[in-house]
């Protein structure tokens with residue numbers, strides 16, 4: 001029977017309804033309906049609402065045979081689940097329906113462009129990756145009979161057919177389509193390939209848009225490419241990164257390159273690069289252009305190096321998306337701010353100004369695990385810099401997660417050692433936050449099992465998931481030295 005695996009997955013979702021209920025999930029961060037989630041896919045605005053698909057294994061909380069889960073939202077914060085849309089059930093995607101993107105076609109239909117993974121055949125344990133299409137109405141999708149729509153024969157010579165994935169499609173002003181996909185050479189060094197199409201089904205190779213000279217990891221996954229504030233931005237998620245100062249860390253990283261697009265050569269010329277997120281859990285982001293012209297990014301709020309065994313055994317789900325973040329380029333750097341829609345869901349403000357922090361301090365009314373916290377600090381005496389300032393949250397006698405700032409080193413550290421994890425993977429990361437006078441501005445958003453920290457109006461972001469039980473909801477402040485602090489806390493509330 002056609003689509004047997006999809007029908008099976010839909011029936012399974014129905015049977016499991018409620019077992020990964022809302023009470024144990026984040027409120028504003030999309031988590032899988034049931035089972036495992038990784039990358040955001042097909043992030044788009046279609047027929048009056050946002051659609052967000054995701055890499056999905058409904059059957060367990062571990063990565064396995066990849067499906068596409070589906071949710072919709074009007075404000076990018078409250079998500080309604082729709083049934084799973086893609087399951088591996090054709091020869092060209094039998095090993096998984098990997099990441100991809102979506103776009104509305106001129107006739108109003110919805111096109112999903114995804115990576116189909118199949119066995120190479122013979123004795124090889126390798127798989128071949130091609131780009132495939134499915135067309136639908138926002139709920140149900142049919143895989144295109146002519147799949148794959150971009151196969152390995154399109155690859156420039158010297159590129160591997162085993163790593164060719166994650167197409168991101170967009171509409172050009174003249175109505176034609178473009179897409180970028182990740183590939184790599186035989187040394188495993190990433191290439192970003194550019195393709196064009198008139199109808200989304202027949203694609204032409206245009207150019208190698210960008211290539212990895214070996215400095216930024218190896219294979220580049222999940223590319224996204226768009227104009228922003230007079231520049232062009234290329235986002236990639238490199239595998240096997242080596243650290244570079246405070247900028248990049250080992251393992252799976254995220255990179256934002258800012259530069260320009262050279263029309264005649266169809267190449268991207270990078271002028272600067274930086275990490276997208278300086279925390280622990282962020283990978284494979286994808287953007288959407290909103291109807292009012294904002295470039296909004298969502299990432300998988302997890303990282304391959306830290307996700308093994310981090311699910312708690314009693315949880316029926318694993319993986320979350322980050323908050324949607326509005327992007328801009330200022331002074332050659334990427335800025336990110338939480339989407340402004342979040343402000344509609346802030347209530348019960350509690351504010352203090354000019355609080356003297358010396359040692360540890362708690363403030364009446366400032367606590368919670370579903371909060372938006374704005375903090376500004378400066379030295380009490382401008383001529384005497386303090387040693388350290390910290391804010392601790394998800395705190396009780398046993399647990400705490402901390403952000404600490406050392407102005408003499410200009411480093412901001414996130415530390416989640418005491419957040420309920422029983423595993424020994426990375427729990428701390430430091431970021432360089434240039435300053436000379438001990439001033440710092442933080443916006444910390446907690447949504448039950450995560451912390452996202454927007455530093456100095458979004459110049460840097462640090463993201464980490466936590467597994468701390470919800471009873472630990474204390475928030476405290478600490479200074480070694482003397483700090484003056486302004487702080488405002490809002491509770492976040494969900495609609496309906």
Ligand code: FRU
Pocket residue numbers: 038039055066098099100115165166221222283284
């Ligand atoms: C990135 C990634 C993608 C791939 C998908 C598979 O996290 O490895 O390159 O399409 O996950 O689930």
